[in-house]
Amino acid sequence: MIRALFVSAALSVLAACTGAGYSAGSNGNGGMHGGPPPVNVTTIDVSLTAHGTTTTPFGSSRGYAPPVTTVGVGSLIQFHNSDSFPHTATAIPGGLSQFPAADPFSNAALTQSGATLSGGFSSGALNPGSVSQMITADKAGTFLFGCFFHYANSGMRAAIVAQ
Numbered sequence: 001m002i003r004a005l006f007v008s009a010a011l012s013v014l015a016a017c018t019g020a021g022y023s024a025g026s027n028g029n030g031g032m033h034g035g036p037p038p039v040n041v042t043t044i045d046v047s048l049t050a051h052g053t054t055t056t057p058f059g060s061s062r063g064y065a066p067p068v069t070t071v072g073v074g075s076l077i078q079f080h081n082s083d084s085f086p087h088t089a090t091a092i093p094g095g096l097s098q099f100p101a102a103d104p105f106s107n108a109a110l111t112q113s114g115a116t117l118s119g120g121f122s123s124g125a126l127n128p129g130s131v132s133q134m135i136t137a138d139k140a141g142t143f144l145f146g147c148f149f150h151y152a153n154s155g156m157r158a159a160i161v162a163q
């Protein structure tokens with residue numbers, strides 16, 4: 001229930017930003033006439049079925065699109081499972097520059113946690129069609145992540161570059 005409310009609020013923010021872009025000033029607080037600046041939200045698609053193996057500067061990636069997502073510091077990221085079975089998007093600890101060969105996750109990955117890239121995060125087990133919490137790109141850097149269920153056996157992993 002809490003997550004559903006949170007997603008609903010986030011979508012409202014998205015709708016408000018879109019509205020401001022197409023009809024500046026219609027509510028007296030849109031466009032370039034004041035109010036807080038819009039926050040960009042980047043959605044990373046999660047599907048082992050749809051997104052095959054590809055090479056990145058950090059090693060072989062699979063299961064997320066894009067395989068390397070570049071975002072601005074201060075923007076938001078969320079994960080959407082478009083597959084027909086569960087996945088996670090879980091930060092790989094250790095500040096590594098290459099995907100480790102061995103599964104880096106504990107069972108904690110199955111519980112949703114974290115709201116910033118630098119603090120570590122996990123979407124928890126994302127069922128088909130569901131979206132994760134919003135994660136703030138709070139610091140510049142490279143942040144590797146992967147799926148608890150499919151890391152070692154299927155190479156399900158990808159990267160976010162915040163700059």
Ligand SMILES: [Cu+2]
Binds near residue numbers: 048063088148156
């Ligand atoms: Cu998976």
